[in-house]
Amino acid sequence: MNEDTIAAIATALGEGSIAVVRVSGQDAVGTVAKIFKSKLDLREVPSHTVQYGWIADPQEDLILDEVLVTVMKGPRSFTAEDVVEISTHGGIVAVKSVLELVLRHGARMAEPGEFTKRAFLNGRIDLAQAEAVIDLIRSKSDRAFQVARKQADGALSKQIIPLRQQLIELVAHVEVNIDYPEHDVDEVTADLIRDNCSSVLAQVNDLLIKSNEGKILREGIVTVIVGRPNAGKSSLLNALARDNKAIVTDIPGTTRDIVEESVSLSGIPLRLLDTAGIRETNDKVEQIGVERSHGALNDADLVLLVLNHHERLHEDDKKLLQQLKDRSTIIVVNKIDLPGQLELAEIERDYAKDRIVFLSAKDGSGIEDLEKAVSGLFFSGAVESGDITYVSNVRHIALLHQTKRSLEDAIQATYEGIPIDLIQIDLAASWESLGQILGDAAGDSLLNQIFSQFCLGK
Numbered sequence: 001m002n003e004d005t006i007a008a009i010a011t012a013l014g015e016g017s018i019a020v021v022r023v024s025g026q027d028a029v030g031t032v033a034k035i036f037k038s039k040l041d042l043r044e045v046p047s048h049t050v051q052y053g054w055i056a057d058p059q060e061d062l063i064l065d066e067v068l069v070t071v072m073k074g075p076r077s078f079t080a081e082d083v084v085e086i087s088t089h090g091g092i093v094a095v096k097s098v099l100e101l102v103l104r105h106g107a108r109m110a111e112p113g114e115f116t117k118r119a120f121l122n123g124r125i126d127l128a129q130a131e132a133v134i135d136l137i138r139s140k141s142d143r144a145f146q147v148a149r150k151q152a153d154g155a156l157s158k159q160i161i162p163l164r165q166q167l168i169e170l171v172a173h174v175e176v177n178i179d180y181p182e183h184d185v186d187e188v189t190a191d192l193i194r195d196n197c198s199s200v201l202a203q204v205n206d207l208l209i210k211s212n213e214g215k216i217l218r219e220g221i222v223t224v225i226v227g228r229p230n231a232g233k234s235s236l237l238n239a240l241a242r243d244n245k246a247i248v249t250d251i252p253g254t255t256r257d258i259v260e261e262s263v264s265l266s267g268i269p270l271r272l273l274d275t276a277g278i279r280e281t282n283d284k285v286e287q288i289g290v291e292r293s294h295g296a297l298n299d300a301d302l303v304l305l306v307l308n309h310h311e312r313l314h315e316d317d318k319k320l321l322q323q324l325k326d327r328s329t330i331i332v333v334n335k336i337d338l339p340g341q342l343e344l345a346e347i348e349r350d351y352a353k354d355r356i357v358f359l360s361a362k363d364g365s366g367i368e369d370l371e372k373a374v375s376g377l378f379f380s381g382a383v384e385s386g387d388i389t390y391v392s393n394v395r396h397i398a399l400l401h402q403t404k405r406s407l408e409d410a411i412q413a414t415y416e417g418i419p420i421d422l423i424q425i426d427l428a429a430s431w432e433s434l435g436q437i438l439g440d441a442a443g444d445s446l447l448n449q450i451f452s453q454f455c456l457g458k
């Protein structure tokens with residue numbers, strides 16, 4: 001258990017109705033008790049109760065704020081240590097002055113992710129669950145949230161733990177049965193290793209297939225091309241597919257139904273969907289097309305928003321720019337072969353430069369820049385694929401691959417007359433790499449790297 005008591009603001013900084021200072025550690029109750037005035041002494045109150053009172057600077061006899069204080073004694077708390085939460089009035093002034101006072105009375109400022117790190121170090125959650133907490137905070141869609149939610153509850157861990165158990169029992173069993181390690185494996189032991197490794201391998205493969213990577217490799221990233229009529233969406237699909245798949249005319253409202261095509265951009269498989277141009281229309285068929293465009297947009301992993309370089313921004317463009325700014329979106333400024341009218345500054349307010357690509361779907365110039373932008377997004381992990389999966393974290397996927405290789409090596413070795421003590425090394429390695437997913441024996445540098453991605457106060 002950690003010696004020192006940490007504190008941080010747990011809520012977003014900005015105007016809001018309530019803000020929370022979170023304090024955790026051995027002396028959390030004692031620290032807050034020094035600055036909290038109420039009917040009861042905070043050191044005496046029952047755990048998991050809320051107290052009404054005032055935060056006051058005892059030296060200056062100055063009242064800072066009227067608050068509610070929650071006491072949660074370890075181990076029944078988020079960190080498994082004593083936790084005290086102070087709910088202050090919203091806005092940054094009240095909460096900052098309360099935090100400063102807490103820091104002057106014995107707590108130290110928490111590092112980013114330190115509360116969750118303590119929950120891990122104190123054994124309340126494993127590393128895969130802690131990592132899911134970051135995904136929870138970052139998730140931008142209901143589905144991404146659901147995936148993270150499941151993992152935070154230990155869905156992946158629950159599948160890994162029995163596999164590790166099976167492997168450790170195998171290692172122990174083989175250990176007892178080898179009298180002469182330098183000799184070849186006898187048939188009974190070889191069969192035992194093959195049976196167990198194959199069954200674990202099948203389940204590891206299953207996890208990999210269900211992982212994001214697996215889904216993307218099988219089905220491609222669902223990529224929707226949207227924009228106003230005549231922006232050049234169908235022309236872009238054709239340019240990327242190197243084929244005249246979609247009908248292109250200069251009549252706005254040409255595309256009515258969704259046109260689908262699988263393409264590979266720098267080796268990344270995309271399922272491209274060309275959609276009807278989004279606008280208000282009285283044409284019944286076109287209306288249905290526009291509805292389908294919105295539907296496709298909701299289900300997309302990646303969005304290519306096509307704007308016409310030769311025209312000024314339309315209200316419909318502005319709406320889409322706003323709607324898509326928190327999604328995995330690339331802005332495609334098309335028709336750069338024509339003189340520019342588009343108000344770029346307005347787009348650059350909400351979109352980073354590496355998310356904006358200039359091209360001409362007509363003559364093909366700039367298509368490579370789009371490829372670069374897509375692979376940039378993909379490899380940074382910003383593109384999240386739709387389905388509920390257990391494994392979405394690249395660290396977990398890499399460790400599952402490592403486990404798979406060790407298991408395959410062990411199975412192979414039983415056929416090649418390799419000494420048993422060498423096979424034991426492969427078995428132990430597979431047990432260890434599975435354990436690393438859960439954070440077994442995780443080193444400081446890995447933990448720092450993971451937890452530093454958190455926000456302050458988490």
Ligand SMILES: Nc1nc2c(c(=O)[nH]1)N(C=O)[C@@H](CNc1ccc(C(=O)N[C@@H](CCC(=O)O)C(=O)O)cc1)CN2
Nearest residue numbers: 010020022070072075076077078079080085124133458
């Ligand atoms: N005010 C507040 N709201 C919050 C959090 C918080 O820390 N504070 N959370 C922070 O993310 C989330 C809730 N997550 C939590 C997860 C575990 C425990 C906890 O105390 N677990 C103990 C005891 C369980 C029990 O009493 O049954 C345990 O699992 O041992 C608390 C909050 C969302 N809302």
Ligand SMILES: Nc1nc2c(ncn2[C@@H]2O[C@H](COP(=O)(O)OP(=O)(O)OP(=O)(O)O)[C@@H](O)[C@H]2O)c(=O)[nH]1
Nearest residue numbers: 229230231232233234235253254255277335361362
């Ligand atoms: N000059 C120029 N014209 C282009 C370019 N891309 C598309 N066009 C022309 O713009 C017109 C509309 O292109 P489409 O690809 O059909 O546009 P769309 O966005 O699919 O339109 P809808 O299906 O009606 O929503 C056609 O006449 C294209 O030839 C480009 O890069 N440069």
Ligand SMILES: [Mg+2]
Nearest residue numbers: 233234254255
């Ligand atoms: Mg079209």
